[in-house]
Amino acid sequence: MKRSISLGGSENNDFHLVVIGGGAAGYFAAIRAAEIGDPSEPVLILEKAPQVLGKVRISGGGRCNVTHACFDPRTFATHYPRGEKALIGPLHRWDAQKTIDWFEDHGVQTKTEKDGRIFPTSDNSQTIIDCLCDTAEQLGIETRTRTNVSEISHDADAPYPFSIQCTGGSTIRSKNLLIATGGTRCVASESLLQFTGHKIHPAVPSLFTFNIPKNSLSELAGISVKHASVTIPEAKLNSHGPLLITHWGLSGPAILKLSARGARKLHSVEYTFTAFVNWLPNEDLEISFSQLRTSAGKRSLISRSPFPELPKRLWEKLIERGEIDGATTWSQISKKQLTRLREMLTHCAFDVSGKSMNKEEFVTCGGVELNEVSLKTMESRRIPGLYFAGEVLNIDGITGGFNFQNAWTTGYLAGSAIGETSGQF
Numbered sequence: 001m002k003r004s005i006s007l008g009g010s011e012n013n014d015f016h017l018v019v020i021g022g023g024a025a026g027y028f029a030a031i032r033a034a035e036i037g038d039p040s041e042p043v044l045i046l047e048k049a050p051q052v053l054g055k056v057r058i059s060g061g062g063r064c065n066v067t068h069a070c071f072d073p074r075t076f077a078t079h080y081p082r083g084e085k086a087l088i089g090p091l092h093r094w095d096a097q098k099t100i101d102w103f104e105d106h107g108v109q110t111k112t113e114k115d116g117r118i119f120p121t122s123d124n125s126q127t128i129i130d131c132l133c134d135t136a137e138q139l140g141i142e143t144r145t146r147t148n149v150s151e152i153s154h155d156a157d158a159p160y161p162f163s164i165q166c167t168g169g170s171t172i173r174s175k176n177l178l179i180a181t182g183g184t185r186c187v188a189s190e191s192l193l194q195f196t197g198h199k200i201h202p203a204v205p206s207l208f209t210f211n212i213p214k215n216s217l218s219e220l221a222g223i224s225v226k227h228a229s230v231t232i233p234e235a236k237l238n239s240h241g242p243l244l245i246t247h248w249g250l251s252g253p254a255i256l257k258l259s260a261r262g263a264r265k266l267h268s269v270e271y272t273f274t275a276f277v278n279w280l281p282n283e284d285l286e287i288s289f290s291q292l293r294t295s296a297g298k299r300s301l302i303s304r305s306p307f308p309e310l311p312k313r314l315w316e317k318l319i320e321r322g323e324i325d326g327a328t329t330w331s332q333i334s335k336k337q338l339t340r341l342r343e344m345l346t347h348c349a350f351d352v353s354g355k356s357m358n359k360e361e362f363v364t365c366g367g368v369e370l371n372e373v374s375l376k377t378m379e380s381r382r383i384p385g386l387y388f389a390g391e392v393l394n395i396d397g398i399t400g401g402f403n404f405q406n407a408w409t410t411g412y413l414a415g416s417a418i419g420e421t422s423g424q425f
């Protein structure tokens with residue numbers, strides 16, 4: 001239903017709900033609140049950038065990986081290094097299936113890729129932006145871009161308890177306030193939250209790739225292995241999955257998972273540590289080696305990769321790195337050479353020094369402490385009428401659509417709770 005913004009809305013700057021942050025979480029919450037709320041009670045989204053939904057636009061390489069095909073809330077929640085337990089309840093109320101259905105109901109068809117990532121069938125993030133913007137417009141939600149909120153004050157006894165100061169001097173008042181400002185990576189985002197009195201976990205990056213300055217494999221940039229495992233013993237971290245060699249070091253899902261799980265630990269060692277790669281975690285090398293010695297005895301090691309999962313150029317490079325003479329035949333190979341080969345294949349060391357942000361998706365670990373927020377409504381336990389949604393919370397997921405699902409889930413819960421208060425003031 002279209003709501004009339006002119007009735008008590010933008011004219012006098014008093015609102016039922018003000019959402020700070022025109023991102024995925026802010027839009028989803030505003031839409032839900034407006035959908036179920038009283039149409040005479042205006043909803044406003046404030047966005048400091050010239051355009052709303054900027055991250056949706058660039059997400060998933062411009063395709064927007066909206067969610068992930070995993071429909072058990074407990075299993076889904078395991079993809080969040082921060083927020084795993086807390087999200088189980090919210091995901092029972094709004095899960096990936098509900099997200100897919102919602103977008104379908106609003107005209108966006110989605111498709112699931114082999115690895116479980118879900119995208120709009122258009123392969124274009126603009127489809128998601130158009131859907132959210134059109135729906136918001138139909139519901140009469142007002143959006144003000146280029147509007148940076150610089151300060152917020154709260155007076156519980158006032159008819160409009162939240163007073164929102166925007167750079168440029170305007171003041172907006174609201175009965176409810178949703179903070180959906182995304183990751184707290186800049187000082188301004190953190191200081192905006194100070195009035196809440198909430199504990200804020202300091203922001204550190206998550207989802208990054210590893211820089212390896214003296215990487216002997218860098219000339220193999222672009223080569224990937226489908227099933228590798230990576231360990232960082234000093235941080236007690238390990239993960240497995242596809243691994244990609246890049247010009248700068250190592251990337252791919254196995255690395256991104258590690259970076260997310262170890263976001264704080266790796267930050268504390270200033271991204272300087274040793275990572276060990278097992279290129280063949282599913283292979284029993286003792287059996288493979290003994291078979292090769294008999295069945296391929298006359299063949300030189302270098303002639304071809306004996307493991308289908310290991311590209312030839314990588315195999316050659318590992319032999320070279322292990323200082324093993326590639327002309328040696330499998331029947332001639334010595335015990336010492338086999339030990340070196342085994343080490344290169346299963347415990348290949350890389351000295352990591354620094355990180356690069358993942359181009360496809362990156363998020364911040366940190367944000368508003370979850371114990372101080374109701375996970376049924378996303379309302380602050382300190383200030384009634386104050387809500388949080390999305391990445392501003394201390395929740396972050398691994399790559400694959402999990403971060404947007406957090407935005408949809410927490411946005412939906414906040415919007416539902418706010419919409420239900422409509423007409424009660």
Ligand SMILES: Cc1cc2nc3c(=O)[nH]c(=O)nc-3n(C[C@H](O)[C@H](O)[C@H](O)COP(=O)(O)OP(=O)(O)OC[C@H]3O[C@@H](n4cnc5c(N)ncnc54)[C@H](O)[C@@H]3O)c2cc1C
Pocket residue numbers: 020021022023024025026046047048049052053054055056058059060061064065066067147148149150180181182183189192359360361362363389390391392400401402403404405407
């Ligand atoms: C390059 C990239 C690609 C990504 N791809 C994916 C993907 O494919 N799938 C996935 O699940 N996740 C992806 N992510 C992560 C995902 O984009 C975020 O987790 C998600 O956007 C968080 O939504 P949000 O609404 O909480 O915050 P945001 O999308 O960050 O929105 C917050 C908004 O608040 C505004 N704002 C902040 N402070 C103020 C202020 N003081 N006043 C007014 N406005 C303010 C910001 O300008 C911003 O527009 C990607 C991230 C990046 C950086």
